[in-house]
Amino acid sequence: MSDYLIHVEVLQKRHSIADESEIQGLVTDWVHCNQEWDQMVKQLAERKDSYLLIDKLPKQLSPNVEAINISLTRRCVPSDDTSGHTWQLSDTSRTLKYYLYRLNYDSVTTDEMETNEEQLPSAQHTILPSIEFHGLWESLVYDLHIKDQLLEFVLTALMFADKGVDNKLINWNKVVLLHGPPGTGKTSLCRALAHKLSIRLKHRYKSSQLIEINSHSLFSKWFSESGKLVMKLFERIKEFVEFDDQLILVLIDEVESLAHTRQVSANGSEPSDAIRVVNALLTQLDGIKNYTNVVVLTTSNVTGAIDLAFVDRADIKQYIGLPCVETIYEIYRSCIQELVKTSIVSCDESILSYNQLKCSAQTGEALGTTFAGNYKLLQIAEQSVSLSGRTLRKIPFLAIALFSCGQIPINFPLFLDFMAKTVTKQFDDRNGLK
Numbered sequence: 001m002s003d004y005l006i007h008v009e010v011l012q013k014r015h016s017i018a019d020e021s022e023i024q025g026l027v028t029d030w031v032h033c034n035q036e037w038d039q040m041v042k043q044l045a046e047r048k049d050s051y052l053l054i055d056k057l058p059k060q061l062s063p064n065v066e067a068i069n070i071s072l073t074r075r076c077v078p079s080d081d082t083s084g085h086t087w088q089l090s091d092t093s094r095t096l097k098y099y100l101y102r103l104n105y106d107s108v109t110t111d112e113m114e115t116n117e118e119q120l121p122s123a124q125h126t127i128l129p130s131i132e133f134h135g136l137w138e139s140l141v142y143d144l145h146i147k148d149q150l151l152e153f154v155l156t157a158l159m160f161a162d163k164g165v166d167n168k169l170i171n172w173n174k175v176v177l178l179h180g181p182p183g184t185g186k187t188s189l190c191r192a193l194a195h196k197l198s199i200r201l202k203h204r205y206k207s208s209q210l211i212e213i214n215s216h217s218l219f220s221k222w223f224s225e226s227g228k229l230v231m232k233l234f235e236r237i238k239e240f241v242e243f244d245d246q247l248i249l250v251l252i253d254e255v256e257s258l259a260h261t262r263q264v265s266a267n268g269s270e271p272s273d274a275i276r277v278v279n280a281l282l283t284q285l286d287g288i289k290n291y292t293n294v295v296v297l298t299t300s301n302v303t304g305a306i307d308l309a310f311v312d313r314a315d316i317k318q319y320i321g322l323p324c325v326e327t328i329y330e331i332y333r334s335c336i337q338e339l340v341k342t343s344i345v346s347c348d349e350s351i352l353s354y355n356q357l358k359c360s361a362q363t364g365e366a367l368g369t370t371f372a373g374n375y376k377l378l379q380i381a382e383q384s385v386s387l388s389g390r391t392l393r394k395i396p397f398l399a400i401a402l403f404s405c406g407q408i409p410i411n412f413p414l415f416l417d418f419m420a421k422t423v424t425k426q427f428d429d430r431n432g433l434k
Ligand SMILES: Nc1ncnc2c1ncn2[C@@H]1O[C@H](COP(=O)(O)OP(=O)(O)OP(=O)(O)O)[C@@H](O)[C@H]1O
Pocket: 139, 140, 141, 142, 181, 182, 183, 184, 185, 186, 187, 188, 189, 299, 300, 301, 323, 331, 388, 389, 390, 391, 393
């Protein structure tokens, strides 16, 4: 038993023909010869929401392995945890979980449904783990340990289903609801969660698929038919769910457009159709909850507008809010690292994590000019409070587009000036719109 569980995700190269056992053997050797586990774990534990990506691999691994991603969760290993292979590092008390996977490069496919007059795009299917969502989980930063908690929640829900826990005695529906302001990464988090689950559960399921329901097209034009369309759509989902070696993740974005509160609908202009849609959705959700291999992920910007019966079915109702200074700093830091990597910004200073910066300030190490840029970045993060994650990720692009006059590379201090001006402009523009 250990305080941390170390997850080692091994991405096999696209054209590698080595079999799983061969790669597992090579990775095992690498893991056991690596003397740096304690240091890596310490580094990761200090950083919140963090991971270590190793893409410069030793030559015995590089022909077959693209990258190795190491992350931690703070928990003990349940004795019958079936996800991944478990290894005990011989010289420490640390437990390590190993997952080997390949990315799917096929493009997303769109399902269409027939209405009276036309074909309607009703859902998008992505085979997971997909190149489309590679790195998405790691790119999302939150104030609390939201990502780990969500992952843990879904793994537990699937484990309960697998163990055949009686639903009449313990109630769980395998439905997640993420709600909060626009642009806080709710949809991205659902996609990233689905991708992560497909990697972590590769031992349990032969394949995994994300089905994204297009709520808008289901509910807009053919309003009177919407109830029927919802039923049809879930019939189609059931075709996939029938195979219990397939993990199916259903994403309903902006679920309020399907799960409108029946109270409001009843007072509105077209009450019966809206009520029919909500009823159809609730019936279908109750129908698929009996399958062990399906999880429904939903998002909403306006929780108040969702039917309470739906909200009640969600096992987890997670509020995703606007980022705090620390999270903003980390989002900006990842943007700058990317611009340095692609030689758009030149930087001699190492860009510390928020925690490192705080620690070195306490010990007096960072107070010299060496970390002046880091402090300036922290000020910009403070200036950016109340902006959404979506806006924050745009700021570095806008800073260059608006102020660099096409001259790259831009040195780090100048780039930070551009960023500060862009944030000010963002608030001015926003106030101008009010
Ligand atoms: N917490 C975050 N960390 C890092 N990036 C973020 C974060 N929140 C948002 N983003 C960025 O914003 C983009 C848009 O996020 P997304 O569309 O998932 O948000 P949303 O909450 O679903 O928005 P909406 O409610 O408007 O549909 C993401 O792809 C990501 O680049």
